[in-house]
Amino acid sequence: MKKTASELNGVKEIARRANVSIGTVDRVMHNRKGVSDATRLKIEAIIKELNFQPNKMASLLATRKNMNFAVLIPAVSEETDYWSYPLNGINQAAAETNQFGVTVKPYFYALDSKESFNRVAEEMLKDEPHAVLLAPSFVEDSQVLAKRINELGLPLAFINSDLAGQDNLTYIGPDLYQSGRLAAQLVSFSLKPLDKVLIINISADLRNDHHLVRKEHGFKKFFEETRSATHISTLNISETKVCVVEEALTRTLNADNTIKAIFVTNSRVNIVAEILKKHRRNDLLVGYDFLEKNIDYLKSGQIKYLICQRPKEQGYLGIMALYKHLYNVSEVERFVYMPIDIITKENYQFYNG
Numbered sequence: 001m002k003k004t005a006s007e008l009n010g011v012k013e014i015a016r017r018a019n020v021s022i023g024t025v026d027r028v029m030h031n032r033k034g035v036s037d038a039t040r041l042k043i044e045a046i047i048k049e050l051n052f053q054p055n056k057m058a059s060l061l062a063t064r065k066n067m068n069f070a071v072l073i074p075a076v077s078e079e080t081d082y083w084s085y086p087l088n089g090i091n092q093a094a095a096e097t098n099q100f101g102v103t104v105k106p107y108f109y110a111l112d113s114k115e116s117f118n119r120v121a122e123e124m125l126k127d128e129p130h131a132v133l134l135a136p137s138f139v140e141d142s143q144v145l146a147k148r149i150n151e152l153g154l155p156l157a158f159i160n161s162d163l164a165g166q167d168n169l170t171y172i173g174p175d176l177y178q179s180g181r182l183a184a185q186l187v188s189f190s191l192k193p194l195d196k197v198l199i200i201n202i203s204a205d206l207r208n209d210h211h212l213v214r215k216e217h218g219f220k221k222f223f224e225e226t227r228s229a230t231h232i233s234t235l236n237i238s239e240t241k242v243c244v245v246e247e248a249l250t251r252t253l254n255a256d257n258t259i260k261a262i263f264v265t266n267s268r269v270n271i272v273a274e275i276l277k278k279h280r281r282n283d284l285l286v287g288y289d290f291l292e293k294n295i296d297y298l299k300s301g302q303i304k305y306l307i308c309q310r311p312k313e314q315g316y317l318g319i320m321a322l323y324k325h326l327y328n329v330s331e332v333e334r335f336v337y338m339p340i341d342i343i344t345k346e347n348y349q350f351y352n353g
Contacts, residue, residue, distance in 0.1 A: 180218025
């Protein structure tokens with residue numbers, strides 16, 4: 001890569017003061033061999049005195065290191081295409097950092113399968129990556145994996161949901177607790193005094209789906225702190241098939257006709273929307289993520305609000321954080337919280353999250 005005029009002038013001035021060639025200065029700047037210790041120290045002192053900053057990209061290309069980044073995320077499934085969005089961001093970052101020697105390899109596990117998570121994690125570690133980007137889904141298993149990654153001395157970045165107490169480089173994603181509080185505030189705008197609210201968690205392993213629990217906690221805490229008399233109940237559904245969700249949901253709604261609002265803690269809100277539409281109900285429905293199925297029900301009014309957390313940006317920033325850390329580009333923030341976006345039928349067509 002050609003140097004800029006200002007950079008060339010800077011190198012020339014350093015060479016003049018050190019009484020050496022431009023080539024010698026270049027070797028010192030890029031940490032190459034062939035320069036005596038005394039000359040190197042002299043040149044480094046002049047660089048420091050002039051506060052000279054060489055072109056960052058040129059320096060990175062000159063000191064190119066080959067690094068393999070592993071990405072462990074859920075696979076896209078028929079039930080949800082949510083994970084295609086972080087993957088798009090990951091692929092974008094991979095393309096941008098490839099010229100510096102970064103290779104990004106994704107490893108996909110089945111979203112609701114702990115066995116799949118652990119099996120694919122073993123495959124990933126056998127390939128001996130230099131860094132790991134992880135979307136943790138199973139708390140205990142993810143904690144064990146994170147500990148192994150830390151023991152190997154590998155930088156570890158989390159996206160989508162965080163794990164407390166881990167020695168990870170960074171977390172990039174939503175503040176799950178505040179996300180739940182926001183959902184509660186949206187619901188509260190439309191409630192009448194005696195209306196009840198139903199929280200629905202749809203997960204094959206809720207005990208390990210801590211991100212759903214954090215959202216639920218934030219939701220309930222909002223009503224508790226506002227001293228609201230609103231009654232809130234929770235329906236946990238451990239299967240994701242529509243027929244199973246329908247049976248559990250209709251049984252709950254038929255048993256209590258004062259339920260007027262429903263909060264679904266993940267992107268499977270479209271399943272609930274489909275069931276409500278089938279039974280000709282118009283309950284206030286709030287859920288997550290800018291997915292095609294969800295948008296269809298948002299447009300029709302079956303879903304009132306979608307809360308979105310910029311999954312593509314999470315994937316992109318996750319890879320870039322590992323790159324910045326390993327290539328000494330800049331400091332990496334411990335927490336990078338995504339904006340919590342509210343999407344309605346009025347603004348969905350302008351959203352680019």
